[in-house]
Amino acid sequence: MAYILNFKDLDKSALPLVGGKNASLGELIKASIPVPPGFAVTTESYLRFITDTGIKEEILHIVSELITGDMNSLNETSDKIRQLIRSVKLPAEIRATIDSAYGELCTMCHVDALPVAVRSSATAEDLPTASFAGQQDTYLWIQETDPVVEKVQQCWASLWTARAIDYRIKNKFPHEKVLISVGVQKMVNAKAAGVMFTLNPTDGDISKVVIEGSWGLGETVVSGSVNPDKFVVDKVVMETTDKKVSTKHIECVYDPETEKVVDADVVEEMQCRCCLEDKEVKALVGMANLIEQHYKRPMDIEWAIDKDLDYPENIFIVQARPETVWSQRKPKTVIGGKSGYQLLMEQAMKRIKIPD
Amino acid sequence: MPDEKGRFPDPHEYQVPPELEGWEEMYPSHYLFTQDRADWEKNQFWYLDKIHAPEPMPPLDQIFQEAWQISLSQYTTRVFCIPPAQGIAQRMVGPYMYICAIAPPPDEIIGEKAAHFEKRVFYVFEHYDELWDKWLTKFKALGEEMKAVEVPAGLPKYVPDDQVLPAPIGVYDSFNLMEAFDKLANKMIKGWQYHFEMLNLTYLAYLMFADVARKLFPGISESSIGKMVAGAYVSMFKPEEELCRLSRLAHADPGVADILKGGATAEEKITALENTPEGKAWLAEYDQAKDPWFYVSCGSGWYHHEGSWLTVPEIPYGYIKSYLERLDRGETIERSLADIEKERDEVIAKYKALIQTDEDRESFDGAFKTIRTIYRYAEDHLFWVEHWFHTIWFGKIRELGKVAVDAGMIDEVDDIFMFNRYEIPELLTEVSTGWALGVDIPMRGSHYKAKAAKRKKILEAAREWNPTPALGVPPEEVAEPFTIMLWGVTTDRVKEWLKGVDASSAGDVSEIKGFASSAGVAEGPARVLKMLKEIVDLQPGEILVCPTTNPSWAPVFTNIKAAVTDIGGLTSHAAIVCREYGIPSVTGTGLATQVIKTGDIIRVDGETGVVTIVEKAG
Structure with a gap:
């Protein structure tokens, strides 16, 4: 079994091995969607890591001592296990594999010390019925093998947050059966980024794609720390039916001095400027349509526009998962089974109130 | 402007500028806001009809308005009986027209109308294609009848022998002149009776489909709905297609093309074309296309002064020139109707695929079929009535105008349009009377000329005046389909x-x-x-x-x-x-x-x- 797998070799059948997020990136690539290159550190790596280092039994032992219903005990258990996973040294074989995959990625992008995003990709996450969203970790702008390895271990540790443990207990998921994978993906040097839905989350209108975006990396939009610009686009005729440009005070950017991703102030003249050009909006909607057609269901998508590349090569999809709110509702008729003539009769009887 | 309660000026108190003094006599008296109807009138909502009457109204052109007030309204209230809707009333304020969608009738009337509606309307939808063919046949026949109305070229000094011998025909041009106008006026009103035959239902069906689309796709835009309904209209775009065809023909013959691409006037081009056999052949093609396809107004068709492609040949010749230049550049000038149809079908299919339940998809199909069945009417009737039919009429009225000029009653042919349809019979009767009375009979030419001059002045002055957009009290609800569709008063x-x-x-x-x-x-x-x-x-x-x-x-x-x-x-x-x-x-x-x-x-x-x-x- 492979320790790492290239995104482009993945599809949904790889889910048990690479988790939902990574498998989904593979699916996107298969659907000709531009996804930044990268690789998955498989569940096999995690399994070998906990087995070869002998910490598996220790973890299961710690968790077995958990006092059900006791918050303190839950937090303590979580802290102990996560500390353990972060501190134990990765077996050399796995480390070498990651090192070589990262090196290849750098070579492919013609950049030394390529900045990457490291994200956990849980095998149970992203399933519409068991959303773990927000419980797993994302580390942005990581450079060089050692920090990448460190973040991989931190992602593994996120399998054992207090909430995750609690969730498994409540839903009777056996702890030893839950595995985790990690994605390592080239960072998009985002001019603007955000999310989009292939339906209107406000009213469930399935003929719309709703895009929310802001300057910089998408984290400000995902976390809700800015009011994003918003576009509602009809996916059939590709018309923007609603557009709202907000004042965007901060943006999430990489700060070379601190070598961290930080929230920076947006220069004043950019604050009220729309973060997407019309053609970029159209291109995103086109991709949203392709993604939805590929998955045959409403989707929740993260995107980014690279500032180093020219349109249309600058547009990337960084994540796609099933939409979970409206999709859960049982579709019901809105017209009530009426025929064309019944509808006409109804229209003929109508009196329309004039708004005050 | 509205007061704080949202009321607009009382139409009986609203003042027009002094330059328009005397405007009332230009229009039929039932068009004025009057004291005997004041209670009703001031409680209705009257708004400036910019669709049918964007410009100051010449007295004779008002015949179209008079005709549609009756026709549009009767189809709603008495023929197809759209239950809660009543007609649209018209009034003049100065030379501008205000209209009002009348409030719904009492409940018992609504109930009675609903029964008629069900019986009559669904029949129309089920037999639409056949009804449309019948409509077009009878409408074309009416247009031909209109063309056949003979207007005397002038009143002869003595009637010719052949009208007296071997037996007097008994009816002479004095009568023919008066009869010609009566016929023309009646046929125009009849044409407008036909105009709305299926239009109210078409608009109703459109509103129904738009409502279904909005229920299924809450944020759908008005233009998307339009895209689904629109077809590749036949008569609407036929004039343009014919110009493209004529341009292609000319393009194939450099001699003809060169003349048409030149900077000469249309008249000079026609003369030049007549001098070559190829030019003659092309002109013959042009003349063949002319009726009906170039009977298009240069404006809306609602005003005599707009002219048509017949009276302003610079327009079609100008287009042909620009088409030829585009053909020279290797461009395609025609639109592919098949592509338009295909695109529409794709749009429909994509929306349909998005519908979540089979039940709704079926309702959507039903709604779409209903609107598509009848929608062509909305586009097709326009060419035949407002363009072809009006153009024929304007031509005939000008023939009468010429007789009036020759009789010394007016200065210019188009001054005939300065008299309304109730005044013209009097004017023509005077012409016939003067002719019949003999020679050296005093005529009242100065009376008519002064009237025409005064009215032209009023209409001119009215162009500078911005009348209030509305009068009276805005309604609480509207059910009248034209109002909703054309004026969109139901929204903000x-x-x-x-x-x-x-x-x-x-x-x-x-x-x-x-x-x-x-x-x-x-x-x-x-x-x-x-x-x-x-x-x-x-x-x-x-x-x-x-x-x-x-x-x-x-x-x-x-x-x-x-x-x-x-x-x-x-x-x-x-x-x-x-x-x-x-x-x-x-x-x-x-x-x-x-x-x-x-x-x-x-x-x-x-x-x-x-x-x-x-x-x-x-």
Whole structure:
């Protein structure tokens, strides 16, 4: 079994091995969607890591001592296990594999010390019925093998947050059966980024794609720390039916001095400027349509526009998962089974109130 | 402007400017706000009808309005019986027309109408194709009858021998003259009876389909609904197709093409073409296409002074010139109707695929079938009535005008239009009387000439006057389909409209709203054209701003960046053509031609329906 797998070799059948997020990136690539290159550190790596280092039994032992219903005990258990996973040294074989995959990625992008995003990709996450969203970790702008390895271990540790443990207990998921994978993906040097839905989350209108975006990396939009610009686009005729440009005070950017991703102030003249050009909006909607057609269901998508590349090569999809709110509702008729003539009769009887 | 309770001026107290003094006598007296109907009139909502009467109304042109008030209303109230809807009433205030969608009738009437509606309307939908064929056949026959009305070329000194011998025919031109006008007036009113035969139902079906689409796709735009319903209209675009065909023919013959591409007037070109056999052959093709396809008004068809392709040949010849130049550049001039159909079918299929339940998909199909069955009527009737039929009529009336000029009753042929349809019989009777009485009979020419001059002055002065957008009290609800469809009073649009007109007098409007009728965004210099004649001023790449457009404007759309109109919804001509040419349009702004000046840099957002003046000219 492979320790790492290239995104482009993945599809949904790889889910048990690479988790939902990574498998989904593979699916996107298969659907000709531009996804930044990268690789998955498989569940096999995690399994070998906990087995070869002998910490598996220790973890299961710690968790077995958990006092059900006791918050303190839950937090303590979580802290102990996560500390353990972060501190134990990765077996050399796995480390070498990651090192070589990262090196290849750098070579492919013609950049030394390529900045990457490291994200956990849980095998149970992203399933519409068991959303773990927000419980797993994302580390942005990581450079060089050692920090990448460190973040991989931190992602593994996120399998054992207090909430995750609690969730498994409540839903009777056996702890030893839950595995985790990690994605390592080239960072998009985002001019603007955000999310989009292939339906209107406000009213469930399935003929719309709703895009929310802001300057910089998408984290400000995902976390809700800015009011994003918003576009509602009809996916059939590709018309923007609603557009709202907000004042965007901060943006999430990489700060070379601190070598961290930080929230920076947006220069004043950019604050009220729309973060997407019309053609970029159209291109995103086109991709949203392709993604939805590929998955045959409403989707929740993260995107980014690279500032180093020219349109249309600058547009990337960084994540796609099933939409979970409206999709859960049982579709019901809105017209009530009426025929064309019944509808006409109804229209003929109508009196329309004039708004005050 | 409305007071704080939202009331507009009482129509009985509203004053017109003193320059318009005497306007009342131009129109039938039932068109005036009167004291005997004051209680009813002041409690209705009357708004300026910019669709049918954007300009001051010449007295004879008012016949069309008089005809539609009866016809439109009767189909709603007495023929197809749309249950809660009543008719549309008209009044004149100065030379401008105000209209009112009358409040719903009592409940028992609504109940009675519902029974008739069910029985009659569904029958029409089930037999639509056959009914349309019948309609067109009888309408064409009526037009032919109109053409056949003989207007005496002039009154002879003595009737010719053959009208007396071997037996007197007994009826002479004195009578023929009077009869000709009666026939023409009656046929016009009859034509308008036909005009609405299925139009009310078409609009009703459109509103129904739009409502279904909005229920299924809450945020669907008006222009998407328009796209689903629109077809590749046959008669609507036939004049343009014929010009393309004639251009192709000419292009194949360099001699003919050179003449047509030259800078000469249409008349000079025709003379030059007559001198060569190829030119003659081409002219024969042109003449064959002419009836009916070039019987198109240069305007809306509602005013005599707009002219038609028959009376202003510079228009079709100008288009042919520009088509030939495009053919020289290797461009395609024709639109593919098949592509338009295909695109529409794709749009429909995509929306349909999005519907979540089979039950709804079935209802959508039913609703779509209902509108598609009848929708062509909305486009087709327009060419036949407002263009072909009106053009025939204007020609015939001018023949009468010439007789009146020869008799010394008026100075110019078109002065005949300064008298309403009740006054003309009197004028013609006087002509016949004077002729019959013998020689050296004093005529009242000076009386009619003075009247015509005064009325022309009033109409001219009225152009400078901006009448109130509305009178009376806004209604609480509306059920009348034309009102909803054409004027869109059910939305906030009326308020936008009223607000805009208000502010425009203060000169501070920089943004106006209308129907987002064709998607896309464009920015560029505006060209405000009040009349099609001014089209020669239009430069490629400009944004057309005009009161409304119709088929005779069609060739213009290849040269412009976007279009903005005062009047017209999603199914208006400008909206349809812009969608087909893929250029943005905002229609039904109510006041674009008032607010925007030629040379202003404007931004037209066909997706939100907003027109912004980015930079004022000069």
